Amino acid sequence: MNNCPKKASTRDTYGKTLVELGKKNKNIVVLDADLSASTRTCHFCKEFPDRFFNMGIAEQDMISTAAGLATTGKTVFTSTFAVFCTGRAWDQVKVSVAYPKLNVKIVSTHGGITTGEDGVTHQALEDICLMKVLPNMTVIVPADAIETRLAIIAAANASGPFYVRLSRQDTPILYENDNYGFKIGKGIVMRDGKDVTIIACGIMVAGALDAAFDLEKKGISCRVVNIHTIKPIDKELIIQCAKETGRIITAEEHQISGGLGSSVAEILAENCPTKMIRIGINDTFAESGKPDELLEKYGLTSSDIACAVKQILNK
Amino acid sequence: MNTEKIKEFEKKAKVIRKHIVEMIGCAASGHPGGSLSAADIITILYFYKMKYDPKNPAMPDRDRFVLSKGHAAPGLYAALAEAGFFPKSYLKTLRQIGSSLQGHPDMLSLPGIEMSTGSLGQGLSAANGMALAARLDGLKYKVYCLIGDGESQSGQIWEAAMTASHFKIDNLIAILDHNKLQIDGSLNEIKALHPVVDKWKSFGWNVIEIDGHNISSIIKAFDQADHTNGKPTIIIADTVKGKGVSFMEGNIAFHGKAPNKDELSKALSEIGHCNE
Numbered sequence: 001m002n003n004c005p006k007k008a009s010t011r012d013t014y015g016k017t018l019v020e021l022g023k024k025n026k027n028i029v030v031l032d033a034d035l036s037a038s039t040r041t042c043h044f045c046k047e048f049p050d051r052f053f054n055m056g057i058a059e060q061d062m063i064s065t066a067a068g069l070a071t072t073g074k075t076v077f078t079s080t081f082a083v084f085c086t087g088r089a090w091d092q093v094k095v096s097v098a099y100p101k102l103n104v105k106i107v108s109t110h111g112g113i114t115t116g117e118d119g120v121t122h123q124a125l126e127d128i129c130l131m132k133v134l135p136n137m138t139v140i141v142p143a144d145a146i147e148t149r150l151a152i153i154a155a156a157n158a159s160g161p162f163y164v165r166l167s168r169q170d171t172p173i174l175y176e177n178d179n180y181g182f183k184i185g186k187g188i189v190m191r192d193g194k195d196v197t198i199i200a201c202g203i204m205v206a207g208a209l210d211a212a213f214d215l216e217k218k219g220i221s222c223r224v225v226n227i228h229t230i231k232p233i234d235k236e237l238i239i240q241c242a243k244e245t246g247r248i249i250t251a252e253e254h255q256i257s258g259g260l261g262s263s264v265a266e267i268l269a270e271n272c273p274t275k276m277i278r279i280g281i282n283d284t285f286a287e288s289g290k291p292d293e294l295l296e297k298y299g300l301t302s303s304d305i306a307c308a309v310k311q312i313l314n315k
Numbered sequence: 316m317n318t319e320k321i322k323e324f325e326k327k328a329k330v331i332r333k334h335i336v337e338m339i340g341c342a343a344s345g346h347p348g349g350s351l352s353a354a355d356i357i358t359i360l361y362f363y364k365m366k367y368d369p370k371n372p373a374m375p376d377r378d379r380f381v382l383s384k385g386h387a388a389p390g391l392y393a394a395l396a397e398a399g400f401f402p403k404s405y406l407k408t409l410r411q412i413g414s415s416l417q418g419h420p421d422m423l424s425l426p427g428i429e430m431s432t433g434s435l436g437q438g439l440s441a442a443n444g445m446a447l448a449a450r451l452d453g454l455k456y457k458v459y460c461l462i463g464d465g466e467s468q469s470g471q472i473w474e475a476a477m478t479a480s481h482f483k484i485d486n487l488i489a490i491l492d493h494n495k496l497q498i499d500g501s502l503n504e505i506k507a508l509h510p511v512v513d514k515w516k517s518f519g520w521n522v523i524e525i526d527g528h529n530i531s532s533i534i535k536a537f538d539q540a541d542h543t544n545g546k547p548t549i550i551i552a553d554t555v556k557g558k559g560v561s562f563m564e565g566n567i568a569f570h571g572k573a574p575n576k577d578e579l580s581k582a583l584s585e586i587g588h589c590n591e
Contacts, residue, residue: 029448058471061478069448071422076444
């Protein structure tokens with residue numbers, strides 16, 4: 001990480017932001033499923049014990065209970081690992097939350113393979129797909145701690161169901177401050193370039209910036225776009241990038257099918273067919289290992305992104 | 316409760332049953348068996364027990380009813396129409412395209428529906444959430460949740476059962492419509508629920524057992540539940556699937572099958588005159 005050395009925890013930022021919101025808004029209620037120390041909702045529990053409910057290892061019950069609370073006007077945050085609140089409780093999210101458009105904010109931590117040593121059962125690689133397919137659901141994957149805070153505040157202030165995906169690992173800080181104009185559904189051009197656009201989300205934005213930094217030295221100009229909101233996606237920006245740079249790389253810590261790359265491919269196929277390469281997990285389960293080892297083995301490093309850029313430019 | 320009042324409720328239950336079979340007959344689709352078994356319970360909830368205002372369906376301190384066994388929607392729709400949430404003539408649109416009377420309840424489409432249900436097992440958790448909100452808001456309302464016995468085979472019911480007793484949710488009253496039949500056969504054949512009373516007691520609930528078609532027993536049970544502190548109550552209502560229509564009673568064929576024209580007129584004549 002040569003151009004962005006400082007790191008911070010997105011999940012810790014989430015926990016602290018909940019406290020910040022809880023102080024101002026008495027309607028905020030938080031539910032967790034026995035992982036409050038990991039998801040950092042424990043910060044909220046400590047500050048507002050009456051508005052915190054630990055539902056135990058019962059994610060389906062947690063989601064539907066959150067829905068019931070939300071029918072009375074509460075803004076309900078529910079947290080656990082990404083695998084459990086999306087896959088395990090998917091029908092509850094669909095029927096109890098998305099269908100009735102209830103004000104439930106599902107904020108997961110431990111998204112992607114960087115969950116690491118716990119292995120396949122704890123690595124969410126299909127959660128974005130599972131959530132974005134649901135009508136009424138907004139899906140956000142923040143790129144760093146600063147964006148996490150803004151996304152959580154935006155989710156609390158908006159009405160309706162949200163899915164926000166965070167990581168286990170500390171994530172490089174990409175923004176100098178929170179004045180960069182975060183808006184749900186609006187992508188951020190992190191750096192301009194003319195040869196190719198790398199569209200990324202979550203931890204892959206830092207990887208994309210590293211790749212762009214390295215490629216610049218080799219005379220390749222990469223635009224890097226952070227699509228923090230997977231749904232509703234910033235269609236205009238994606239089409240504009242395709243038109244202006246002609247080639248698109250997508251990068252995500254998720255199955256290649258059904259995630260960010262899929263959404264970008266769908267938009268471009270219908271509006272502006274463009275040569276593209278999607279980087280992600282290629283239809284396989286991963287395994288236990290250190291986060292960095294896993295990123296390398298499964299092709300999600302900045303050098304994998306740089307290779308894809310060279311490939312698409314035939315260099 | 317005097318006998319005259321009881322008779323009035325019995326008559327109301329007949330009206331609800333009449334609507335149920337008519338709606339389902341008209342739609343040529345729906346679930347008569349489990350709607351009819353719950354008709355007396357729903358009648359007492361909407362016309363004796365619950366506090367609500369059809370002119371102000373969002374009144375914050377209203378009592379809430381969650382139909383966790385969402386396929387009994389015709390019974391709920393009939394009660395809402397009789398209570399004045401929408402015109403009774405609208406009942407004929409059940410399950411038709413463009414209607415608010417969805418096959419299973421949709422809380423966004425119709426006033427008076429407290430929760431969207433239909434995928435079994437989820438309603439009791441949602442009812443817990445509503446009941447906890449009353450505690451947070453310092454309101455006195457109660458939440459009533461009707462679950463099915465087949466539905467009780469789903470694990471989430473028992474997750475919710477643990478939640479309610481753990482958080483001492485005593486403004487929640489669940490009612491088990493124990494009609495002992497499910498689509499593929501009897502519960503005892505498919506997956507038995509017994510000993511059902513012991514199960515709920517061991518989960519920390521106050522358990523009241525009643526004949527789910529005896530109006531005065533239903534009334535007494537709901538009133539008794541008001542005096543329970545520190546734990547949730549479940550009323551285990553012994554019911555007959557298809558109750559009120561002889562050829563539907565205890566007949567699994569009518570779990571999810573509409574009566575044809577002849578069956579409908581036979582059913583209506585059996586339910587009898589009920590002075591709407």
